[in-house]
Amino acid sequence: MTQLALYYFPGSYYSQRALLTLYEKDARFQHKLVVIHAGEQNDPAYMRMNPAGQVPVLKDGKKIVTDSDAIIRYVDENVHTGSTLIPDESSSVGKEVARLWKLVNSVKIEIMTFGILTFQDLSATGLTAMAQKMANSIDIRKRFDGIKKTLTALAEKCPDLKDAYNVKIDRALKFTQNFHNRELVNQVLDEVEKILDEIEMVLRKVKEEQGISDAWLTGPRYTAADIALTTLLDRIVFLGLEARYFSPQTRPLLYSYYQRLGTRKSVQQVRALVSSAPRLIILHQIKKASPYVLGVMVAGVAAAVVYSRLKGK
Ligand SMILES: N[C@@H](CCC(=O)N[C@@H](CS)C(=O)NCC(=O)O)C(=O)O
Structure with missing residues (x-):
């Protein structure tokens, strides 16, 4: 199995089932936020992955699993940690x-x-x-x-x-x-x-x-x-x-x-x-609007931390 990625929205009922499954199985996975209130599930690239235009979707390399029940089954069969x-x-x-x-x-x-x-x-x-x-x-x-x-x-x-x-x-x-x-x-x-x-x-x-x-x-x-x-x-x-x-x-x-x-x-x-969804959504929107702005923000915070540590010495 390659690196798993879950496309989800935290407030979504069916996404929560997929997340619970991955956490129960102690699976390592990438978090891919899909802000459904902003209609991101309707983006053509996403629809090509899941023509139902819904979350959750699990990606395992090239394999795409849609529908939460199928995701629960897939993870249970393919992730060999955690209990059955x-x-x-x-x-x-x-x-x-x-x-x-x-x-x-x-x-x-x-x-x-x-x-x-x-x-x-x-x-x-x-x-x-x-x-x-x-x-x-x-x-x-x-x-x-x-x-x-x-x-x-x-x-x-x-x-x-x-x-x-x-x-x-x-x-x-x-x-x-x-x-x-x-x-x-x-x-x-x-x-x-x-x-x-x-x-x-x-x-x-x-x-x-x-x-x-x-x-x-x-x-x-x-x-x-x-x-x-x-x-x-x-x-x-x-x-x-x-x-x-x-x-x-x-x-x-x-x-x-x-x-x-x-x-x-x-x-x-x-x-x-x-x-933490409201905070995640804001970060996601900033990153989407401009990955550069996010990079500058992260660098700014890091610089502030280093400065305050040096000052405290
Ligand atoms: N049968 C699907 C249902 C998925 C579903 O209804 N997802 C909702 C969120 S809980 C969704 O993506 N809604 C957005 C839309 O339909 O545009 C599953 O079990 O995964």
Whole structure:
């Protein structure tokens, strides 16, 4: 395997899954920031790598892997450090991991996220500061018009990508209609209740049958199903919905599972990246605008450090 590179955006749900996987496997990889709020996923060069125009993408030399589930599989099979995330599907634990991974994947996360940003009164405790910032910065109602205009212009400029851009336009239209539908948003939020009831039951069963009080979804080992659940729970907290979905009263085992996640190194690493996103984005934009300016800035900081050290002597 050559040097891995992950194209991602820290706030992206599916990017977080790829990052968790790489950190769980102790993989060395290059960070390639794709600022999706600035539309960088639609750049022709990026679209040629992933015609869906989405993050994450994993590059291993010439090999390109798109879609977070495929990335999790690829990394688990090809990185030989860390523990196995996807147990053999012929084993009972392997079957359970596959079942729970699919169950968590059935959450309509985009409708849930943009639905809450649109109908903020549906959030149990109010949006987190970061979610509020996101809701304010993207004019959600005007969003589709802007996307359509940009993608149409790009489709004209790059005929080889015309179909891919048109698929994106259709998808954006459908998506915008969905999260403006309050009834549908409520329906999605109710579906999450059922999924989390099932998860609470699974955690109870594991606790009783295996006698482990601090178990992950299928026992002592943290697997791909846990990666999927981790990003869902973090998204729920981001949207200020945890009081509705997991509290010591509502789903106590899920609540303690969430507390335990905070002690896991890979989870801490991803959360640190998410919190540092605003700083990373600024640096990325400066570097993109002019690598020379960034070089001068870094040299300036280095000179200031050397000067202050010499002065202190
Ligand atoms: N099925 C894909 C979904 C990826 C996806 O939806 N990515 C979102 C961010 S979480 C994205 O890139 N959105 C930007 C866009 O569609 O333009 C996966 O699992 O990787």
